[in-house]
Amino acid sequence: MIVKITEDDIAYAEKLLLPAGQSFDDERRAFIRCMESRDVIACPGSGKTTALLGKLLILARRMSFEGGQGICVLTHTNVAIDEITRRAGPATDSLFRYPNFFGTIQGFVNQFLAIPGYRSEFEKSIVAIDNDRFFSELKRLYSRDFRLQKWMEPRGGISTLGNYWLHPETLKVGKNLDAPISNLREDTPTYQRINNIRMDVLERGFLSFNDAYSIALRYLNSIPEICQAFQDRFCMFFLDESQDTNEHQFQVLDAVFQPEKIMVQRIGDPNQAIFNSDKGNSIVWQPKSPLHFSDSQRYGNTISRLLSSVRVQDNITLKACQSRNTHAPQIITFSPGEEQQVLRVFAELIHKYAIPEDPYYAIGWIGKDNTAEGKLCIPMYFPQFKRFQKSSSRQFSNMISYTAYAIHIVNFECVKCFFEIILQGIAHALDDTGIKVEGSGRSYTPHAVERYWKHQDEKSYTKFRSQIADSYLRALNSHLNAIELRDSVNAIIMPIWSIDGDEEETFLFSDTIDFTTQPDTKEPINRFISDNGTVINVGTVHSVKGETHAATLYLETDYYGETDAKRLINFLKGKRPSSELKKERHIQNLKIAHVAFSRPKHLLAFGCQVSNTIGHEKELKNNGWEIHSVSELIKEKEVLE
Secondary structure (H helix, E strand, C coil): CCCCCCCHHHHHHHHHCCCCCCCCHHHHHHHHCCCCCCCEECCHHHCCCHHHHHHHHHHHHCCHHHHHHHEEEEEHHHHHHHHHHHHHHHHHHHHHCCCCEEEEEHHHHHHHHHHHHHHHHCCCCCCCECHHHHHHHHHHHHHCCCHHHHHHHHHHHHHHHHHCCCCCCCCCCHHHHCCHHHCCCCCCCHHHHHHHHHHHHHHHHHHCHHHHHHHHHHHHHHHHHHHHHHHHHEEEEECHHHHHCHHHHHHHHHHHHCCCEEEEEEEEEEEHHCCCCCCCCCCCCCCCEEEEEEEEECCCCCHHHHHHHHHCCCCCCECCCCCCCCCCCEEEEEECCCCCHHHHHHHHHHHHHCCCCEEEEECCCCCCCCCHHHHCCCCHCCCCCCCCCCHHCCHHHHHHHHHHHHHCCCCCCHHHHHHHHHHHHHHHHHHCCCCCCCCCCCCHHHHHHHHHHHHHHHHHCCCCCHHHHHHHHHHHCCCCHHHHHHHHHHHHHHHHCCCCCCCCCCCCCCCCCCCCCCCCCCCCCCCCCCCCCCCEEEEHHHCCCCCCCCEEEEEECCCCCCHHHHHHHHHHHHHHCHHHHHEEEEEEEEHHEEEEEEEEEEEEEEEEEEHCCCCCCCHHCCCCCCCHHHHHHHHHHHCCC
16 A cells, blocks of 8 residues: 655644754654664654654544555554644544554464464463462462472572563473573473473463563464454554664564565664663664665764764664754763762752753663662662562552542653553452452453453543653643542542442542652652752653653663773773773663763763773873862862852
8 A cells, every 4th residue: 555645744744843943854764754664773862752652533534545545554552642642633443443543562472372372272261361460379389399499499490480581482491492401401490391381371361561462472372363354454553762672573463464564664763772671782683775864953063972982783873953952962970989979969060051841860770779788879879779569569458549649649750550450440449349340350450440441441541641651741740639639530440440430438438548759658759959959850761761851860780790981991991992892791881881981962871980081081081071079079069058
């Protein structure tokens, strides 16, 4: 099917998405016009989501397509889908209805392949596709097998056991893919124990996210006609953040969406592949005949120059935003015992350079508290740092407590977490009213809520997601309270499940909030507040991927016996030694640093031990860095005062 995109189409998208007077540049226009299978390499801050949305808005004007076909858009998280939903405007109805599909890779695989595949294989329904539920069931069985525990503990214990890949052809643990059992014969008692416990959990209906891909591949291999069904439904497939797609995900997606039969366009940046593998050099996505988004709308020349060195693949010429005022990057050095002064000094630099807007962030690779071992980690700089309690573990007595908690965490969690908390409240409400999953009699899980809702009234579900995204933004701006959010949730779910809301003291309508923000019970707010009132958010690099900051401080941390500065020093000087580009940990560190360094618009800083810069000062300065020690900057501040 051929769709010709005109200048009028592009002008239409520009009017909806861009500030007055701005237009898409040649690179974005080339992508929007392209109607063949091509990949897109997009540099950090390139506005790729806006370009993709522009193309989708144009395509929405041409629906329905020949043969009633639609578009499939997949991402790794709901955040991008939420943004598309929020910004689609009048095109929402046409974009988010059948035959189109917008969602996460996991959601797509679960709904269309894993769930029906499991039912076909085991002749019963899945209980849950959820890592937490899966590991809970695995732990229950694992705790009974002392011999297996003895063998597994030196090899990673239950975590390793749960992550063993089930081969799709046999649904047995694939020993050729799992190093700890690579030398085990299948007839050995240890292998049998490993395989039996994994199969036991699987047959009980508890699947990890990885298990879902094994079932999906087995289903596709057993019924090849399924691929044709997808080709009949979709004529176009878009994949966002392609660099985060792992091998198993690509196996499924490549089988379903074949570029010879469907227009396939994948967008991402291999240099930002920090989620898809424990192996630093394992970038599964290999772009084919790529288009490029080479100019950033985020950072200026000083950061652009650094990023050109701090990356794994030299696959694109980075171009800075010429209108962006970016200050010279700063190295803040410290001696042992001065770690907690680094954030204070960063705040002073923000004040010194009059960085005009927040947010300001201090981020590091390793958030786990390794201070007892003397290893650099985020808590060494900010002792109050804590990872947030998983929302799935929160249980409240009524809906208003769920909505109050969702609003409470809005400033330090993403819209996905916000949405998941609301779904948990809905699942709890259904359980409280005695409403069970049709046909199984089981209690609703958040995932089951979504699945049932989509099936019953997909338009209502899409509208609800849009409302939640809007609520999240309102909460961010302090324009939403718990009662308002509760009432809007109740109003939309009650007709879906035919819930009677006459009683005022029910789970849905109680006004008693059992969630409290007192110091002994509240979730940790990872914020450093300096003497001058500057607020610096503290987190991991992984937690801020995709974000834009006014100023970013990258904190040196210790990973596998060596710190960032030791691995990165040559790259910080503008060199790219080929020997280091072949080392797994160096590659991992480069990708982490590339993501961290590309967050700020105005000011980038790197906090590292002074011992790691000695002897390198001249070359670092020649590459644009300004170097300050904690003690010097504190002394300078005290003199000024």
